[in-house]
Amino acid sequence: MNAVHRASQVATVSAAPILRTQKLTVRFDEFPAVREVDLSIADGELRVIIGANGAGKSTLLDLLCGKTLPSEGEIWLRDRNITGIGEAAIARSGVGRKFQTPTVFKDMTVLENLQVASNRRVRVFQNLFDRVKPGPSDKEIAVAERTGLLGSMKRRASELSHGQLQWLELAMVLSQDPKIILLDEPAAGMTAAETDKTAELLLDLAGGHTVLVIEHDMAFVRRICRTITVMHQGAVLAEGTAEEIEHNPAVIEAYLGSATLSHA
Numbered sequence: 011m012n013a014v015h016r017a018s019q020v021a022t023v024s025a026a027p028i029l030r031t032q033k034l035t036v037r038f039d040e041f042p043a044v045r046e047v048d049l050s051i052a053d054g055e056l057r058v059i060i061g062a063n064g065a066g067k068s069t070l071l072d073l074l075c076g077k078t079l080p081s082e083g084e085i086w087l088r089d090r091n092i093t094g095i096g097e098a099a100i101a102r103s104g105v106g107r108k109f110q111t112p113t114v115f116k117d118m119t120v121l122e123n124l125q126v127a128s129n130r131r132v133r134v135f136q137n138l139f140d141r142v143k144p145g146p147s148d149k150e151i152a153v154a155e156r157t158g159l160l161g162s163m164k165r166r167a168s169e170l171s172h173g174q175l176q177w178l179e180l181a182m183v184l185s186q187d188p189k190i191i192l193l194d195e196p197a198a199g200m201t202a203a204e205t206d207k208t209a210e211l212l213l214d215l216a217g218g219h220t221v222l223v224i225e226h227d228m229a230f231v232r233r234i235c236r237t238i239t240v241m242h243q244g245a246v247l248a249e250g251t252a253e254e255i256e257h258n259p260a261v262i263e264a265y266l267g268s269a270t271l272s273h274a
């Protein structure tokens with residue numbers, strides 16, 4: 011089944027929002043990078059956020075994962091107000107973030123990286139100096155299988171392709187059992203084949219997880235999601251299907267001169 015078919019068949023999305031923001035705002039020296047954003051993401055949804063450079067997309071994800079504190083507004087995870095509780099507490103609440111640049115340990119194997127991510131860190135560091143190293147747990151095998159890395163468990167991260175490195179980082183996020191996964195341009199710099207696999211992977215994750223993705227590539231966006239949120243100058247400009255967004259006059263106006271939407 012191809013990704014397009016599967017995008018229209020993600021039926022496990024429930025109506026209740028798992029993540030909500032109310033008038034979420036952050037100012038840097040009076041400059042509003044994110045302005046009064048009201049977001050409502052359903053449990054199991056795969057939502058994509060698009061917008062021109064500087065629209066506030068990354069800053070919004072920084073706010074959601076607690077890396078940046080809001081100046082105003084609130085963030086709710088189901089019925090819990092998580093505004094200002096801190097990055098570690100938000101991560102413990104089930105929000106996982108993958109950045110655009112992978113932060114894997116290049117000298118470690120895929121398995122060792124997964125073990126570091128899944129809180130077997132102390133044992134792993136200890137075992138790096140021992141002859142006998144721990145084998146993969148069932149969970150590590152499952153995560154590696156899901157991300158296409160099962161055959162590469164013993165390879166050093168430095169030997170992986172760009173796409174595999176991105177999947178390894180995603181696998182490391184998955185090892186922490188997040189309810190919500192925040193992804194910054196997951197297919198950036200990938201080959202066409204790697205991009206296809208990433209689209210399949212995100213569609214596979216949605217439903218079981220809630221996935222929020224920043225993406226520039228509209229062809230990729232069309233394949234993976236039903237609802238797109240468009241940001242412009244820190245605020246939400248529009249929300250809707252790819253078709254609705256591409257015909258929205260305000261969106262067309264905001265993108266005028268930008269190749270991103272029209273040429274994708």
Ligand SMILES: Nc1ncnc2c1ncn2[C@@H]1O[C@H](COP(=O)(O)OP(=O)(O)OP(=O)(O)O)[C@@H](O)[C@H]1O
Nearest residue numbers: 038041042043061062063064065066067068069070
């Ligand atoms: N720590 C900061 N201090 C001051 N200004 C910031 C800071 N972080 C972001 N900004 C500004 O906020 C605005 C939004 O930036 P942000 O990185 O969120 O945009 P973006 O939509 O993710 O853009 P891109 O697609 O280029 O990554 C930009 O004008 C940026 O310069």
